[in-house]
Amino acid sequence: MSTGSPGDIPTAGHPNNVSIDEVAKAAGVSTATVSRALRGLPSVKPATTAAVLAAAAQLGYVPSPSASALASGRTRTVGLVAPAISRWFFATTLEGAEHALRAANYDALLYSLPDSQLPRKTFEAEVLARRVDAVVVASMFFSAAEVTQLRQLAVPAIFISVKQPDFPHVGIDDEAAAATAVQHLFDLGHRVIGHVSGSASDRNPAAPTMRRRNGWRAALRARGLSATADLDAPADMTAEGGFGATNALLDRRPDTTAIFAASDETAMGAIHALRGRGLEPGRDISVIGLDGHNLGQVLGLTTVSQPAYQQGFEAARLLLAAADGALLPDQTIFPTELSVRTSTGPAPAA
Amino acid sequence: MSTGSPGDIPTAGHPNNVSIDEVAKAAGVSTATVSRALRGLPSVKPATTAAVLAAAAQLGYVPSPSASALASGRTRTVGLVAPAISRWFFATTLEGAEHALRAANYDALLYSLPDSQLPRKTFEAEVLARRVDAVVVASMFFSAAEVTQLRQLAVPAIFISVKQPDFPHVGIDDEAAAATAVQHLFDLGHRVIGHVSGSASDRNPAAPTMRRRNGWRAALRARGLSATADLDAPADMTAEGGFGATNALLDRRPDTTAIFAASDETAMGAIHALRGRGLEPGRDISVIGLDGHNLGQVLGLTTVSQPAYQQGFEAARLLLAAADGALLPDQTIFPTELSVRTSTGPAPAA
DNA sequence: AACGCCAACGTAAGCGCTTGCATTGACCGC
């Protein structure tokens, strides 16, 4: 802490070539003590800690993460893996995770797949080797080879949205969310309820799209409605995908009066398709999504919303807690909520 | 390269505690040679390099980035800074940047501000100290203090979208893009053209919102139209912001027949506001945005689209080239393109 | 008064790489 007198030579915020040794010298202690004091270890006398902190501030000391990581084996970095960043759910969960990490002074290492095409590129976990203490995977199902690679990183990992066997999982109850959507449509009098679902390449019981599809099917059958394959239109989880699938669905089943879309982005595509056919969403055909996309309101999209930001935040927080010895819960399920807007309405009289 | 004979003890993909020394031993060379061979330095005989690579693969060697960074002073990591991830432009540019980095075997360190509220939290460049070789800043104007901090990192930095003085810049010609939008509306016969612009806290000549506002104003005046303050409605660059600003604008100036929104998300909010007032976009009032948001099509949003992904990609690529000695161009301007959809139409007959 | 204990700190050996500076031959020209 400088006295403010003119002529102070070394000022805070200087070129970052100040090492721990110089701080030690300035504080009149050993480097070991500086290291301990800087990390707030209890075995340092408070007065000493204060002196070290003062010296560090005075010299503008900034620790070297590489040196620290090399010596300790811990990187204070968490890998964030997602198939794409530009889709709403991923962007939002990643933002939540990044904030949780930043708050704990951890770094977020971003990894998105080279392209969002299907079949997607395989994830090479090796790029994270020796550089992360933990991994958050956002909604991406891993092949056996990818799981093996992930395991070899030998760091805790958590999956958001997708239920990867033998890994902890943060997400929502997809079946229940789908049932909520169907119930809403059913209450409005709809009896022919189509599903614009996840892409066919996601035929995996762990994928959220698959669970939503199952939830839709089960909910229909529980109400004595038919859930035949021609009511189920697979799509990429994008607006474009929803657009195409909806058109295909309505070509096959013109008697459809309501559509449950597996994500808000596909639902928006569905709305686009309806308008293209001269149909008014919520009057001629009802559309409900699942997400809580921030643009849903603009379109008047009825949806079952899920807390995406919080899922990312919580996934990261759990991982950090695990680093402190806490044990990772197998499942962390967040609630969903029905938001009724204008894209759903009473079934037209037959 | 194993011969495939059974009984091979060490197989590729093993626990990552194999160090360069063991590879050296296995290959019968020194660690220095291994280091050089692994990095493909030219001073190693091809046969030696091959032997080293084989040994490394055989042992499942994975380099330690921390050790490499500590010894060389280069981290092979680039910081990606954005005010928020969940907004379309940021998510998309970050994705582009991440892909460029990944392709060059660089890591992307993500930094987003703790919250997207205004006034935003200050960016503490110190969190990037000693851990990145370069920084990409996506559309965020820096205060003097923040610039000072950024400078102290002593690494190259590039700004996307915002024109930070004395820093290289990747972006579009915002004035021209605004002029394109105005021209389109003018051609349709509109004479009272409002602007839903960036938030008031962005009153900075370097901010893209400010430049778009200037472009709008200049384009109106060049056509002999009035561009008074009551036609200019500041908004957060979100759908919610656009919604509120549009309502305010129409309350003030009910004679408005067209709106130029500074981003697609605000434009979507504007459309929402119109519908709320019983007005049909493109018929009663025209709306044009600026971005090329992937959901624009769903809403039939006319827009001046910009290549967001490419801007991120190019920013990262330029930085990597600079690391190889190339010099950073001051300005890299990408073209924009008018996409006419249904949210704009002829001015209603007065 | 002698002893043990423990809080507080120091010593020094790494962590796993990179790189400046030798060193070693092979090959060349005269």
Add this chain to the structure above:
DNA sequence: GCGGTCAATGCAAGCGCTTACGTTGGCGTT
């Protein structure tokens, strides 16, 4: 046939931390 050159490689000193272990001295015990 001998010094010189240069390509290819080895040696070893770090890079800036962390941490196991050793040391010190003040204090409570008996």
